[in-house]
Amino acid sequence: MPKTPQAIRGTQDIFGADAEAFAFVVETFERVRRLYRFRRAEMPVFEKTEVFARSIGETTDIVSKEMYSFEDRGGESLTLRPEFTAGIARAFLSNGWQQHAPLKLATHGPLFRYERPQKGRYRQFHQIDAEIIGAAEPQADVELLAMADQLLKELGIEGVTLHLNTLGDGDSREAWRAALVEHFRAVKDELSEDSQERLEKNPLRILDSKDRRDRQFVADAPKIDQFLSDDARAFFDAVTAGLDAAGVKWTRAESLVRGLDYYRHTAFEFIPDEGSEAAGRLGSQSTILGGGRYDGLMESLGGAPTPAVGWAAGIERLAMLVGEKIEPMTDAIVVVENDEKLAEAVKMVAAMRKAHFSAELFAAGSPRKRFDKAKKLPSHALVSFTVTEGGSPVRIMGNGSERATAVENFVLSI
């Protein structure tokens, strides 16, 4: 016998209760995005590598080590999409979607990152994603966040808080960054090894270091608020005022940053509260939904400057938080205990399904055991073609529900 091939590392086969929870997340997202009038878009799962390399920054670790890239037969470098935003931006530019601006888009599907798998992190994973493109006003941020907030509520996820920060405009952000570098450089030798390296590569990231040695210096690090321009401050105030008006609870997170340089103004993550059940279920992967405003992205792909704001959330992580979703109960199970009645039973099952009853046929294996097996599955009604002499050859047993009565009436009517 040939050996069964193994699944690719970091991929998963989702089934049963997990698959039901996954579907529940996607269905809820689809329902909520319609309420907010976000339009569906589908993009290819792979693009020319430059689409991601140029938007993310050629030199980052992400591009060099953490993307699924390969050459096609023509020698062109392609990459499985590691995120939605770059592909959406490319589609926006190549299809002239400027004509629809401001454009509210929603999508979901698989993404790929070449990373070491751990709890809540896979190499192929799935996200839901929402973007508002071509809207510079803070109201766009508010609407996007209100949708995220409502989505989480409709998923029944509790104990999660919106952590909100501003990175200011370009000038604010640069001034802040410079001040941070100066602050941390003064105490460089006392920082963790990782943060000493971050000081050169990505100083903002020191702010959310988990290392105790760094924490003390993070506490009295310069705050973005000291560097905000008047415009940037007004923008952030408008966002927070809008969230209050929309009834979205939030908390200020001064050290929340984004890894990439193109982010401006609003940055946010929905994070489980410390000690909550949600936090426990997610392990060290705490962010369940994150995003922000990005202004330089379209230009990096050769487009006109276009303000945009968006978020994405991992479907698997959300599915871990929505609780057990059992498969819906079958309306009717039809058991063929007498094989001579098989054709009749097949006819009945077909009629049931056409009448929009969910129905399952049990006609395989030992006829004597079919009834016992059918009993083990949850159903509103059991319909059996029996072997009993005399009386009705069909027996119906309901569980007393409305649905069971409907099935009984339907069977009697045919």
Added chain:
RNA sequence: GCGAUCGUAGCUCAGUUGGUUAGAGCGCCGGUUUGUGGUACCGGAGGUCGGGGGUUCGAGACCCCUCGAUCGCCCCA
């Protein structure tokens, strides 16, 4: 890339300081009972103990390598 823990039947797991022929439950298949909401009885199939090497009279167990999984670090678009 680094670290810790773990790989025994389709699934969940036992398996004593290394000692006969490898165990249970569930599931699956068959038979008996007969009959109405998950719960009866009997039997059966199914394992190169992740893979390779080593130590030993003897390895599922100990050592090395390797593959895989899980959790964490780094990173987090």
